[in-house]
Amino acid sequence: MSRSPGEIRFTLLAGGDGAERRCRFVTAHGGVDTPSFMPVGTDGAVRTLTPAQVAAAGGPAVVLGNTFHLLLAPGPEVVARHGGLHRFMGWERAILTDSGGFQVFSLPGAEVSEAGIRFPDPRKEHAGREVWLDPEESLRVQGLLGSDIAMALDECPGYPATREEVAAAVARTTAWAARSAFAHDRADQLLFGIVQGGTFPDLRSRSIAEITALGFDGYAIGGVSVGEGSDLIRSVVAETAPQLPPDRPRYLMGVGLPEDILAAVAAGCDLFDCVIPTRYGRNGTLFSRSGKVRIKERRYHRDLAPVDSRCTCYTCRTFTRSYLHHLFAVEEPLGATLASLHNLHFYQTLMASIREAIEQGRLADFTARFLDRYSRPRRAATGRPRRPRRGRR
């Protein structure tokens, strides 16, 4: 059931050898320069943003679509009638679809067996309806969506989980990965396998051996960022990533904050996805080189500076912190849009800087400088020279 290798065009451009690396691989919708961050387009849209805005926000090469969400609405047949997810959502570059498993496993009432997963439709208006997902069905749906990168269905335990639970998930993930490799038949779609193993090094190694033996176009580190915290994520990633094949993309699922991405890049990871830039944006937390800006705070009421003075995104070129503060204060939806747009641009700019630093062999230096500035306690910029506060406490 092993897939024939060589289906992915993958090039290692710089770095490697168990450390950070600069790679490029090709999809049916263009090349992907890594390390790369993929914005999440859950329901066929990167929340609050048009595809034109996403493309302008630093130009991500890949966005992620959620198989679980699109399976429920509008249904893969409707997307297929459009000619696939690219046409449906107006996105011209690459799309990666997850397998749907991650969301299904967190549903109350999901019943898992060797055959697959039966789960209740979580939408109120479809109460009582049951949905079936298994490796073949996941790939059928991802085929109808027409993504450039499909993911094999895996079993992702939560955290904490016992050794027995994690070992069972590793075994099931391998069995499902084999079925996925056998079922996959779209020549224009890459297929990535997922390794599990939780926080147990030997189970991780076993999962890596079993999944890589099947021969996928790329490998994802699953079962992280499920509540175990940054320190455990980092140690798992540092042990896992170097064991993955050097000639395939390595995708760390669901990570994360800038500091977590930097650590994972140093361990040799190539691809990342996370809802953080858009979710934080909607909640009024904006990223800047000087750390996070919680724009709802009163101190930004009269602040004439942009969110990040060196940022070139539309939001920073056009608006002040004061304006963004105002939009959130009056609950104008444009605030979420502008903040999401800025955060996506921040992430894409960070990834471009990371790629450049790796090419120049100075990632450790870049990371140290970035984190020093990013983590320093911040004071509000006022956009005007600060007057001495004589006579005030």
Added chain:
Amino acid sequence: MSRSPGEIRFTLLAGGDGAERRCRFVTAHGGVDTPSFMPVGTDGAVRTLTPAQVAAAGGPAVVLGNTFHLLLAPGPEVVARHGGLHRFMGWERAILTDSGGFQVFSLPGAEVSEAGIRFPDPRKEHAGREVWLDPEESLRVQGLLGSDIAMALDECPGYPATREEVAAAVARTTAWAARSAFAHDRADQLLFGIVQGGTFPDLRSRSIAEITALGFDGYAIGGVSVGEGSDLIRSVVAETAPQLPPDRPRYLMGVGLPEDILAAVAAGCDLFDCVIPTRYGRNGTLFSRSGKVRIKERRYHRDLAPVDSRCTCYTCRTFTRSYLHHLFAVEEPLGATLASLHNLHFYQTLMASIREAIEQGRLADFTARFLDRYSRPRRAATGRPRRPRRGRR
């Protein structure tokens, strides 16, 4: 107290004589070709849209800002620190600000006297705070906002209202207009007076005589679209507009639906504003040449056609009705953005068509054709040839 005339550069290009007309006037932020529709940017943003999206949606020459809302948040001083509302909200073309009166009069607890209006701050977190608005204060605020067109504070009765109430509002509006004309001192800001008079023709005529005697840069028909219905709006407008000075812009406040705008244009009105395109958009009602499309309806689930097949807006160029239906079904905020953008574009395209029709002397014909198509009962386009439904009821 009369203002010196000739402060507005106004040109009648075509039509006139008590009927439709094609005009142009100049503001500090560019010329305005009329008839023209002004999108509403209540809180310093056209709801859900970036200024770049608003500009791309058919290029409105003027957007409207709400003095009442901006007075409360962020406060006119914060806007003035930015150099005015244009810089604050990133809008480079003209801005008209209303006087704030319309919103204040609808507040429970507002106390009106000859001097002005005292009203409770309606925001929960400022409960107990009182705010004062009078003709001079309204113009001070509008001066700080730096709009290109300011409106004189008026008293706008609701509907229905007795003859005595309307007569009192006419008298107060004249007194406040005189104070406004005296207080106004920004050479780069046009000042429009507002006529009241409700649905009483003789009170309308009295208000017109009194307000025009003061000599404003333009004249607004106020006190319409307050619940009296389309037929009464039309008869009031048909009687009022031709009595206004022919060499000044005529602004019909708060109108409206395409059919109401067409009727008012035929009566000689030049400027319009309304929340309808954006509010309808957020609620999933999209305008098309073939009438309104209620995109949440199930029949659009699989509809591969754009909202309007001949529309050139970003939404119609990029997305199907099926995709928009999906965004509203999953409550993705991008749906409101794309629908608002399309509706603004529809309105701007309609106004451009109206201007062209007036120039060519065929407005009546254009209106008849537009309404015939727009009002015809519609069937769902499927994007595929319709199959005969043999054997189905």
